Amino acid sequence: MKQIALSWSGGKDSCMALHELTNTGKKVVCLVTTVPQETGKTFAHNEDMKKIKAQADSLEIPMEFIHCTYDTYTDDFLKELKRLKTKYKVDAIAFGDMYLDGHREWGQNLADAAELEAVYPLWSNRSGMLQALKRFVDAGYKAEVIKVREDLLPSNWVGRLLDDHFIKDISEKDLCPMGESGEYHTFVYDGPLFNKEVKNITL
Structure with missing residues (x-):
């Protein structure tokens, strides 16, 4: 069985990737989240590390934070990925990207450099995104909006x-x-793979 590291944002995409991998018998041995030194919060959603760690604890999957800088992001990710490859005997790295070719190309190049397989369990096309959202909700996961692009969505959507x-x-x-494309970001706080709700966390 492949040993898979999963790139983890804490949002619905990475959670659904974990759901798909788990339901097809794949073994996710660690979650990987990048944290730029410039912010001290997660790269993907500017989320507090304690909240991401709480998710991993509830999921009972080891969390690995990759500390990086914006200027050396890819190099830092690759260095740590090689370390995790040894630590967890990782064969592949999975991503929650769904249809943006540029994102897939970056992940594939990263995996190639680390001599790992790149896995995209959610890969689809733009026309399938409404159905993908319905599958996430219907699967029983609970998530809230933590950030929106205010040129595209009202600010009062945060918290929905x-x-x-x-x-x-x-x-x-x-x-x-x-x-x-970053129109909104989410935090998943409960669902089928979680052992307990992680919504209210004291920071």
Whole structure:
């Protein structure tokens, strides 16, 4: 069985990637989250590390933070990925990207440099994003919006839960329902793979 490291943002995409991998019998041996020194928070969503660690603890999967800088991001990621390859006997690294070719190319190049397989369990096309969002909600995961692009979505969408009402409202917008281009970001706090809810965390 392949030993897989999963690039983890704490949001719905990486969570659904974990869900798909787990349901198809794959073994995720660690979660990987990058933390730029410039912010001290996660690269993907500017999230507090304690909240990401709480997710990993609830999922009972080891969390590995990759400390990097914006200027040396890829090099730092590659160096740590090689270390994790040895530590966990990793064969592959998985990403939650869904259809942006540039993101996939970056991940593939990173995996190639580390001599690992690149896995994209959610890879689809732009037209399938509304269905992807429905699958996430229907699977029983609970997530809230933590950030929006205010040129595309109202600021009062922050704090909204991903549910049927959210699906209806986002489907009426002229943007990606999954927020693949950063239209909105989420934090997943409960669901089938979680052992306990991680919504309210004292920082």
